Amino acid sequence: MLTIDCLTKRHGSRTVISDVTFQALPGRVTGFLGPNGAGKSSTLRVLLGLDRPAAGSALVDGQLYRNLRDPLRTVGSMLDGSGAHPSRTARNHLAWVARSNGIPPHRVNAVLEQVSLEDAGRTRVGKFSLGMGQRLGIATALLGEPRALVLDEPVNGLDPEGIRWIRGLLRGHADAGGTVLLSSHLMSEVAEIADDLVVITGGRIVKAGPVAEVTAGYATLEDAFFGLTGGAAGQDR
Template identity: 55%
Template sequence: MITAEGLSKRYGDKAAVDDVSFTVRPGTVTGFLGPNGAGKSTTMRMIVGLDRPSAGRVTVNGQDYRRLRAPLTEVGVLLDAKAVHTGRSARNHLRALAATHGLPSARVDEVIEIAGIGSVSRKRAGKFSLGMGQRLGIAAALLGDPHTLILDEPVNGLDPEGVRWVRQFVRHAASEGRTVLLSSHLMSEMAQTADHVIVLGRGKVLADAALPELVRAWTTARVHVRSPRAAELAALVSGRDIEVVSTSPDTLDIAGLEAWRIGDLAADRGIPLHELTPTSGSLEDAYLALTGEAVEYRTRAVPADGAPLEEVVA
């Protein structure tokens, strides 16, 4: 279990993390989300003692990470896949880490196979692609068979097979009762992986909830309707607390009215329906709605002719 209580980190006048409290529980995959500059990486660094909090505290299984006698066997961490000796082979990098805790070479061979880097284990880590570097970083995090895993953007640079492998691996780890804290900017992947979500924005906790609850709270369910008499149907269903958006001459998106009710109203008027599809919001929709005011870095999309388009979140 990871517990943060009033955790803060300041760099001069800037609060990178501001009075953050949360609990990451065992047996679940907890997604750690937020825009660039939200404070996620700083928080993770404080969890494992790389940054000292300006205020508050954070513990792993009730202890300060820096007081753990054998941290590799307690917490597996991937914060920077490039943090390797570039002149060493992948296997020797792992052997050096294992030696700090007296772990046998057999365990090095095990994590090499788990991470799928057996064919390149004797090559220099400095020559690895981003994806292979990520796999090596995950192998290092697994060396001590830890009960807690902290993985920052572990699927960055991985191919689809690697992404699916990470997803299956962390879900299996949680099913064994391990604590898993996972950050990613890939909302579609997080939606398939996480059970619980913590969202940071400008250093503060914006949400801390089960993923389905977060989506329900920050998105609106809609019904997609296609009919040759869409305009007539729009007028029929319009009313207080009902939103009707015409997306084409024969299609509507309707919020505030259930699909069965729309079908009954159309049938009463003899309006043919060619499609009646309920749709729910996504994690991406909820995330953008939640963090819209907390985005610190933005870009502006510009078309080929140089005329500015609407502002787009980076």
């Protein structure tokens, strides 16, 4: 379970998220939606131990991320693409991540095959297309066979086949009892697989709950999104 409780984060004198509270539950895909600048990335960075909050907490199975004994076996994440150095090959990137986290070497081949990069394992990441970089980021998230997945814009750069593949992957993970927290601005993709929605704008949660509850009174998820957020825009943080 991923639990965000009364979370507040400031950048200098500016409050970027304020009193944010929601949960992502096992066996369900939770879509985290909001316009650019809403606070999605800031929330995920605190959850994954990359930033410290001014107040509140973000917990993985009741613990701070930095206190997890085996973090990559507990939660797999992807923020800002693959996170791999462009001079490394895909295989080398995955191998050092596995080695540094006590993950068996055989998992490298397993995840390369799972994300359809087995033929590109010896290619330097700098030569990857955007979609291939996304697949490598997802492979890294899957490396420790985690119970929870936290992914920021995972379909960015994927072709239609890749989008169908990521839908099946995330749905299958949740159906097997795992937790999925999916941040995206692509409402049609979120609508295809999400069980629950969390809508954030201006650093505050405006609606959270099962999809049917959040979209009640609106013809589509897109209508609900713009109705709840007012169509705000900006640079996501």
